[in-house]
Amino acid sequence: MEVIPQVAKGLQVTITVLLASALLAYLLAFVAGLSKLSNNVLIRKATGVYVEIFRGTSLIVQLFWLYYAIPMLFGIQLGTNWWIGVIAIGLNYGAYLSEVVRSSIVAVDKGQSEAATALNMSSFQRMRLIIFPQAVRMMLPEFGNYTILILKSTSLVSLIGLHDVLYYGDIIRSTNASATPIVYGVILVFYFILALPLIWMTRKGEAIAKKGAASS
Amino acid sequence: MNTTYWSWERFFEALPIVLDGLWMTIFLTFASFAFALIVGFIWTLLRRIPIKPFNWIVTWSMEFIRSTPPLVQLFFIFFALPVIPVIGITLSPVQSAILGLGLHYSTYISEIYRSGIDSVGKGQWEAAKALNFSTMDKWKKIILPQAIPPTVPMLGNYLIILFKEVPLVSTITVSEILLLANTYGSRNFAYLEPLTIVGIIFLVLSYASAFLIKRLELRLNKRFDKNALAKSS
Numbered sequence: 001m002e003v004i005p006q007v008a009k010g011l012q013v014t015i016t017v018l019l020a021s022a023l024l025a026y027l028l029a030f031v032a033g034l035s036k037l038s039n040n041v042l043i044r045k046a047t048g049v050y051v052e053i054f055r056g057t058s059l060i061v062q063l064f065w066l067y068y069a070i071p072m073l074f075g076i077q078l079g080t081n082w083w084i085g086v087i088a089i090g091l092n093y094g095a096y097l098s099e100v101v102r103s104s105i106v107a108v109d110k111g112q113s114e115a116a117t118a119l120n121m122s123s124f125q126r127m128r129l130i131i132f133p134q135a136v137r138m139m140l141p142e143f144g145n146y147t148i149l150i151l152k153s154t155s156l157v158s159l160i161g162l163h164d165v166l167y168y169g170d171i172i173r174s175t176n177a178s179a180t181p182i183v184y185g186v187i188l189v190f191y192f193i194l195a196l197p198l199i200w201m202t203r204k205g206e207a208i209a210k211k212g213a214a215s216s
Numbered sequence: 217m218n219t220t221y222w223s224w225e226r227f228f229e230a231l232p233i234v235l236d237g238l239w240m241t242i243f244l245t246f247a248s249f250a251f252a253l254i255v256g257f258i259w260t261l262l263r264r265i266p267i268k269p270f271n272w273i274v275t276w277s278m279e280f281i282r283s284t285p286p287l288v289q290l291f292f293i294f295f296a297l298p299v300i301p302v303i304g305i306t307l308s309p310v311q312s313a314i315l316g317l318g319l320h321y322s323t324y325i326s327e328i329y330r331s332g333i334d335s336v337g338k339g340q341w342e343a344a345k346a347l348n349f350s351t352m353d354k355w356k357k358i359i360l361p362q363a364i365p366p367t368v369p370m371l372g373n374y375l376i377i378l379f380k381e382v383p384l385v386s387t388i389t390v391s392e393i394l395l396l397a398n399t400y401g402s403r404n405f406a407y408l409e410p411l412t413i414v415g416i417i418f419l420v421l422s423y424a425s426a427f428l429i430k431r432l433e434l435r436l437n438k439r440f441d442k443n444a445l446a447k448s449s
Contacts, residue, residue, distance in 0.1 A: 057418040058380040061394060065415060068407030073222065148283050155285035159387065166288060173295060181300045184292040188284045195283035 003179060003186050006172055010165035011190070017082065017154045017164065018194070021089035022147055028094025033101025047098070054095035059153055063088040067160045085157035093150050100142040104135040137209050144202025148195055155191070165190050222408065230400050230410040237393040238417065244313055244392060245379040251318030252378070253371075256325030263330070282323040287384055290316040294388040313385035321378055328370045332363035365436050372429035376422050383414070393417060 035047040054062065066088050071077055078084050108131050116126035158166040169183045262274045281289070293316045298306040307315065336359050344354040386395035397414045401407035 052423075053419065056422045057415045058383050058394075060383045060386075061411065061414050061418060064394070064398070064407070065411045068401060069411050072406070072408040152283070152285040155287045166285075166291075169288075170291075178299055181292075181296040184288060184296045187288050188280075188292065191284040191288065192280055199279065199283060 003172060003182050007165050007168050007183065007186050007190065010163055010168040013082070013157070013162055013164040013167075014154055014190075014194070017085050017089070017157055017162070018151050020086045021093070021154070022150050024086060024090025025093035025097055025146070025150060026143070028090060029097030029101050032094060032098035033105070036098065036102045037105060051095045051098055054092050055099075059088065059092045060156055060159070062092055063156055063160060081157070081160050081162050084160060085154075085162055089150060089153055089156075092153075093146055097143065097146055100139050100146070101135075104138040105131060107138060108134050140205030140209050141202055144198060144205045148198045148202065151191065151195055151198060223406070226404070226406050227409040227413070230397070230406075231413055233400050234393050234397050234410055234413045234417070237391055237396040240310075240390065241379075241382050241392040244310070244317070244382050244385065244390070245375070248314045248317035248321070248382075249375050249378050251314055252321040252325045252374075255318060255322035256329060259322060259326035260329040260333075263326070278323045278326065281320060286316060286320040286381060287387065289320055290384060290388055309385070309388050309390045312388055313382075313390050317378060317381060317385070321374060321381075324374055325371065328367050328374070329363075331370075332367035333359065335366055336362045365439065368436055369429055369433035372425075372432065376425055376429070379422060379425070380418060 032047050032051060035043050036051070038044055038047075063085065066078060066084050067081070078087060112130050112134065113126055116130040121129065154164065155166045158164050158170065161167075165187050169187045172183045173180045259274070259278060263271065263278075265271065265274075290312060293307065294309065294312040297312075298304050340358055340362065341354075344358045349358065382392060383394035386392060386398065389395070393414050397410035398407070400410045
């Protein structure tokens with residue numbers, strides 16, 4: 001059972017990549033989701049291109065592209081491998097989540113914004129006080145689901161040489177083949193334990209989204 | 217350095233090499249999707265068995281498979297399965313890929329089946345009972361014809377999602393487009409063009425299939441609406 005502490009050395013990278021890329025994805029989701037609803041055609045189109053490119057290709061391809069191709073194309077590094085992993089996962093899930101943000105805002109009942117206008121609110125007040133609080137509730141379950149997907153995709157960073165739990169597992173496997181089932185079993189359990197709070201939060205989010213939302 | 221910047225020469229040199237793997241990518245997409253459709257059906261059946269502890273085991277097994285990384289699952293199947301004493305079996309990379317991706321997505325597919333079954337109104341179940349339908353007839357003639365159409369577009373979306381997951385199997389040495397692009401890249405120390413080709417292939421194919429699924433959805437909606445009208449009259 002000396003496998004557990006060995007693999008646990010990678011927890012720090014797995015967790016920091018998860019937190020940083022989830023934060024980046026949430027941020028991009030709101031920026032891109034709101035840009036998609038902008039009155040400016042140029043902003044809408046540019047955001048559309050970003051969203052379509054990152055949703056239309058695979059995360060693993062994007063990761064390798066940022067890792068191998070960017071330095072060749074521009075002669076620069078995006079930063080350490082940790083940053084490349086965070087940026088790739090953040091950009092990918094930011095694109096998916098921006099659709100969640102956009103569709104939730106659109107889904108808020110029309111009467112709500114009409115009421116806000118009737119109460120003489122500015123468009124900013126209308127968004128901040130009326131639409132947004134209701135839209136965010138509706139987003140919660142999907143944000144939970146996507147955070148679990150982000151957790152699962154952090155395992156890809158071992159492919160660009162980051163020392164996460166999978167990386168340490170691969171090292172044990174290469175030196176001691178008979179331990180392989182235990183190694184990958186332990187890693188799967190690690191990921192599942194990390195996922196449990198996220199699963200719980202997603203269920204909480206579903207409960208919150210069900211009550212007090214606009215359309216009901 | 218001659219390896220820096222974009223070169224069309226390398227692009228056209230790498231293009232046929234990468235495209236060679238396209239059939240493998242497409243084959244794996246459909247093979248693992250078919251596997252997921254079948255296993256997803258089995259999950260759905262298992263979950264309907266009304267024994268509490270059994271139900272609990274099935275639900276959490278699905279949760280476990282769904283919330284752990286498919287990459288690690290592939291590694292488990294490919295590297296660990298052969299070394300397990302007694303029950304261990306050795307699978308080829310392609311078999312491992314189909315089993316791994318199919319099993320992972322079967323848990324999502326099962327959820328779709330369930331939502332389809334749940335969408336059938338309570339009155340329909342009662343009517344089947346009132347008309348004294350056998351269990352077989354109830355499912356064949358009443359529940360499934362109404363449960364399946366609304367799930368088709370959702371299943372289609374998962375086919376596209378699965379397609380985009382296939383390059384993961386390059387890590388267990390299946391010669392699909394990403395592996396071939398990486399091989400070209402390491403041989404010529406030029407990753408930019410082959411990886412860009414892979415990206416373009418995914419963009420083109422996933423948008424073409426998303427378009428087809430949207431059209432299918434529209435057609436199904438039309439038929440489904442007709443059914444709904446017939447029902448209410």
